[in-house]
Amino acid sequence: MTSRPPRTPTRPPASRTPSPRRIEDYALISSTHSAALVHREGSIDWLCLPRFDAAAMFASLLGDERNGHWNLRARHATARVTRRYLPGTMVLETTWHTPRGTATVTDFMPQPSRDGTHEVVRIVRGVRGTVDLRTELRIRFNYGEWVPWVQRVDGAIHAVAGPDAVRITAGVPLVNEDFASCAEFSVTAGQSMAFALEWFPSHERPPITRDAYSLLEHTTRRWRAWSAHCGYRGEYREPVERSLLTLKALTYAPTGGIVAAPTTSLPEQPGGARNWDYRFCWLRDAALTLYALIGSGYLEEASEWRWWLMRAVGGSPEDLQIMYGLHGERVLNEFELDWLAGFEGSRPVRVGNGAHVQRQLDVYGSVIAAFHASRKAGLADMDKVWPLERAIARQLTTLWREPDSSLWEVRGEPRHFVHSKIMCWLAFDRMISSAENFGLDGPVDDWRKTRDAIRADVLDKGYDAASNSFVQYYGADTVDAALLLIPLIGFLPIHDARVQGTIARIERELISGGLVYRYRTELGVDGLAGGEGAFLACSFWLVNVYAAMGRLRKARALFKRLLALGNDLGLFAEEYDPASGRQLGNFPQAFSHIGLINSAHAITLAVGGVWELADMDGHGPQRLPKTLRQKAEAKAKDKAKVKAKARSRKPGQ
Numbered sequence: 001m002t003s004r005p006p007r008t009p010t011r012p013p014a015s016r017t018p019s020p021r022r023i024e025d026y027a028l029i030s031s032t033h034s035a036a037l038v039h040r041e042g043s044i045d046w047l048c049l050p051r052f053d054a055a056a057m058f059a060s061l062l063g064d065e066r067n068g069h070w071n072l073r074a075r076h077a078t079a080r081v082t083r084r085y086l087p088g089t090m091v092l093e094t095t096w097h098t099p100r101g102t103a104t105v106t107d108f109m110p111q112p113s114r115d116g117t118h119e120v121v122r123i124v125r126g127v128r129g130t131v132d133l134r135t136e137l138r139i140r141f142n143y144g145e146w147v148p149w150v151q152r153v154d155g156a157i158h159a160v161a162g163p164d165a166v167r168i169t170a171g172v173p174l175v176n177e178d179f180a181s182c183a184e185f186s187v188t189a190g191q192s193m194a195f196a197l198e199w200f201p202s203h204e205r206p207p208i209t210r211d212a213y214s215l216l217e218h219t220t221r222r223w224r225a226w227s228a229h230c231g232y233r234g235e236y237r238e239p240v241e242r243s244l245l246t247l248k249a250l251t252y253a254p255t256g257g258i259v260a261a262p263t264t265s266l267p268e269q270p271g272g273a274r275n276w277d278y279r280f281c282w283l284r285d286a287a288l289t290l291y292a293l294i295g296s297g298y299l300e301e302a303s304e305w306r307w308w309l310m311r312a313v314g315g316s317p318e319d320l321q322i323m324y325g326l327h328g329e330r331v332l333n334e335f336e337l338d339w340l341a342g343f344e345g346s347r348p349v350r351v352g353n354g355a356h357v358q359r360q361l362d363v364y365g366s367v368i369a370a371f372h373a374s375r376k377a378g379l380a381d382m383d384k385v386w387p388l389e390r391a392i393a394r395q396l397t398t399l400w401r402e403p404d405s406s407l408w409e410v411r412g413e414p415r416h417f418v419h420s421k422i423m424c425w426l427a428f429d430r431m432i433s434s435a436e437n438f439g440l441d442g443p444v445d446d447w448r449k450t451r452d453a454i455r456a457d458v459l460d461k462g463y464d465a466a467s468n469s470f471v472q473y474y475g476a477d478t479v480d481a482a483l484l485l486i487p488l489i490g491f492l493p494i495h496d497a498r499v500q501g502t503i504a505r506i507e508r509e510l511i512s513g514g515l516v517y518r519y520r521t522e523l524g525v526d527g528l529a530g531g532e533g534a535f536l537a538c539s540f541w542l543v544n545v546y547a548a549m550g551r552l553r554k555a556r557a558l559f560k561r562l563l564a565l566g567n568d569l570g571l572f573a574e575e576y577d578p579a580s581g582r583q584l585g586n587f588p589q590a591f592s593h594i595g596l597i598n599s600a601h602a603i604t605l606a607v608g609g610v611w612e613l614a615d616m617d618g619h620g621p622q623r624l625p626k627t628l629r630q631k632a633e634a635k636a637k638d639k640a641k642v643k644a645k646a647r648s649r650k651p652g653q
Contacts, residue, residue, distance in 0.1 A: 021045075021343075023266055024567035024583040026061075027083065027092050029120075030249035031109035035262035036120060037061060037587070038092055038107050040081055040568075042073035049164075049199040050118045051326060052252060052259050053279040055351075057164065057199075059144035062265055062349050063340045065136075067144025070197070072105055072122055072135040074098055075184070085569060088241070089223035090249050091216070092569075101129025103187050110215040111222070111253075117207040118199040121215055124171070126187035133187065135195065138180040139166055143337050143351070147179060157181050158206070165202035169209060170195045231297025232597075234604030239563055242570035243593035244296055247289070250590050252326040256304030257281040257312075258289055259326070261574070261586035267346035268575055268585045272530035275346050277353045278574075278586040280323045280332060281308065283363040284407055285590060286370035292597040294377045306374045310385055313367060317391040320367070322360045322409070323353065332356040358405040359414065364396045365423030365430075369489075372430040375438055386440050393431050393442075397450055400424035406473075407482060408518055412527030416474040418462035419482035425454040426489050455491070468501030472519055479505050480519045481538035484545050494548045503545060513578020514561055515539050533575030533584040536562065540595030547599075547606040555603055562596070572596070 026037040026045070034054065037046040047058040047070075060069040073079075074096035083094040091108040106123045113119075124133065139148055141161040148159035148166075157168040168174070171193025174181040187193065194212035226248060232240045251258050264277035286309050293302040312328040313320055321330060334354035342349050371389055375382045400421065403414035407423075428451035435442045461474040472480035483502050487494040510517045515534030519525065539562055546555035565576050567583070572592035574585030 022582055023343075023573050023585075023587050024571070026567075026571075026587060027085075027107075027569050028090065028246065028249055028262065028571060028588055029092055029107050029109050030090055030262070031111055031118060032249065032251050032253040033112055034109070034118060035249065036107075036109065037263065038094075040083060040094070042071055042081075042094060042096075042105060044070040044107070044120065046263060047120065048262070048279075050112070050116070052250075052262055053326060055142045056144070057139050057141050057166070059140065059340065061263070062337075062343055063144050065138060066140070067340060068138050068140030070120075070122075070135070070137045072124070072195070073133065074103065075132045075134050076100070083568065085242075085245075086220055087224075088227040088245075089220050090245055091220050091223065095127070096131055096133075098129075098131050101131045101189065102127040103131035103133065106216065108216060108219050110210075110219045113207060113210065115207050116200065117210075119210070119215070120197045121212050122195045123192060123212055123216060124187055124195070125192040126189045128189050130186050130188045132184070134182070134184045135170075135172075135174075136177075136180050136182045137168060137174070137197075143340060143349075145337075145339055150176070150181075153206075160202050163202055165200050165204075165206075167198045167200070167206055167209075168196070169198075229297055231295075232600065232604075234600060234607075236559075236563075236600040236604070239566070239570055240296065240597055240600045243596045244292070244298070246571065246588050246593045247292065247590060247597075248301065250588075251301065251304075252281075255311075255327055256301070256308040257324075257326050257328075258285065258305060258308075258590060260285065260323075260591065261589050263586045264351060265346065265349040266343055266573070266584075266586045268532035269346075269530050270344040270584075271346055272532075273346070273348065274528055274530060274532055275342065275348065275350055276355075276586070277334070277350050278589070280325055280353060280356075281312070282323045283309070283313070283320070284322065284360075284366040285594065287366045287373060288594045288598065289590070290370050290373045290377075292594045294373065295601050296597060299377065299379065302374065302377065303379050306370065306379060306385075309367065309370060310388060313392070314388055317388055318395045320363060320392065320395070321356055322358060322363050323356050330356075355405070355409040355411075358409060359402065360407060360409065361396075361400060361402070361404045361417075361420040362407045362423035364392060364399075365426035367392060368427040368430045372434050375434055382438075383440075386434075386442075389431060389434070390442055393427060393447060396424055396427055397446070400450070400454055406480075408480075408526065410526035410528075412525055415476075415525075416461070417480070418458060418470055418473060419480060419485065421454055421458045421462065422486060422489070422491050425451055425458070425491060428454070429490070458491075463498060467505060468498065469505040470498065470502045472525070478520055478523060478525075479509055481506060481510055481516050481535065481541065482518075484516075484538065484541040487548060488541070488544055494545070506542075510538075514558070515576060515578055516542050533577040533582075535575055536565070536572055536589070536592040537574075537595040540592070540599045543599040544602045547602040550606070552603070552606055555599075555606070559599055559603060562599075 025040045034049050036044050046061040048054040048056045058068040060067045076098040080097040094105045096103050104125045139159045146161040148161040150159045159166045172183045172185045174183050230241050261278035265275035268274035312324040332352050334352035336348040340349040403416050404420050406417040428447045435444050470483050472478045487499050492499050516538040518535045521531050543555050543559045566572050571588040573583035573587040574589040
């Protein structure tokens, strides 16, 4: 490693001083197997290969550069940065503007090769004049802990540690500096060079190198072909498309599972301890995701997510977990990485998620509502799911009376949370609807009795007449933003006085800076210290409520406010702090992007005068293509006729 990079300036430009990091400074690139976060100033600070949940080899996001990163940036101190995704893709283009010239860096992750190679590709192109750049690649396997064995082989750099191996090829010679691979170089207008990082199992032979420029063309074409199927035609086409692309980027292609976020331990409050691993698939996202996908025309992705859901819960529905791994793994043990300082000192840094052992009753309603939505959409083979749904309902017949940890996964004592009870009601309501409208067998009378018993219990114990509002849990004197879903799932009508009182109280007590907070953390219900930001998904739920109430001006105003909180690329974290003007929590967050998509549909449908609360099977409006709706309805009617005819036959006929 003694050769020097070409075109090193005789008079080195001033070094750039990195800006303080903010969560919204990052962009996502994805192969739909794994993902990376790229800072606006050119550093890949988070990369997990070969899966979303693999141990990161670049973990400076949760520490510093010693924990691994790949920097590629202009060297001039006054360089200005702009960036964008190539339209309709998850291909990132960062443009560096300097006094001497302009250059672009294109970052992307192609689909893995057939031999299992996973890649990150960075292509530098000169646009105008000359731009001086520097790259530094510091690989640290196992979340920044392991320094690999590095050697040069056939002009490429190989790094190996344990089960992982990486090959780095570059358009300029790389030299070793302080246990990193570095180069300083220049590009002129019309010139380009490619850099690639290829992961492969350390016990196997290195893969055949693929052409970076062909990969770029193929990756761009693949993303654009997918986004072209977007069926949303309303006024919010651009943010809806970007959110759908983000959901696709968070999808683990081999199984169809969708991770809640590609990161772990990005804080809900800087310096705090509310730092969780979100690289798993949550069941409560099921109904929301299906509505976002089905309503936007992505039935294939909806079907794949539906089958992931069935496989994950199919083994033992009586032991339904709230989350599973990418392949449906059930053991997601939580532990801490004490060598990482955390984002802005937010510790502990956690891997795994201890909440997977909690009882959260709302997931039963989410799963049943998801299957009901799939059936209404005409997805194939839904009859195969019905025995599983019946088993879940059978378990829930007695379980609904138990306390739980709620959809917010509180780590305090279990309670009788009102939203959890209402989602149990939803499960039986949708079971009844599926049986009656699609000719499916089941103890409908028993389900109806249980549904009515849950409703009576909630109205008796979950409603406070003095404040004219539902409360967070039985006996509480506080509200919870999840109560906004009461009219959206049809538990009570939108104009019911109790619903109106609940909405008004949420507006008074849980809104700050124009945004909705989940609940009042200072009361200690969740068993955790510190606070958090406003929860973006809850704010999108309020948009849907306003649309359902006919308050379109207010729905539009809040939706516009929420859109402005995304970063320059249209990406959203889990939360937002109105006081500091910063995004908080894991990033980008599927829950937030699903909320955006469904709220856009809600406003568009309301503006068109076709809003129906009956179309809300959990959290978002469903608007199916006419042919699919007709097909599903015709199939259901035919099945119902066959079953009715069979029942009318006399014995022996």
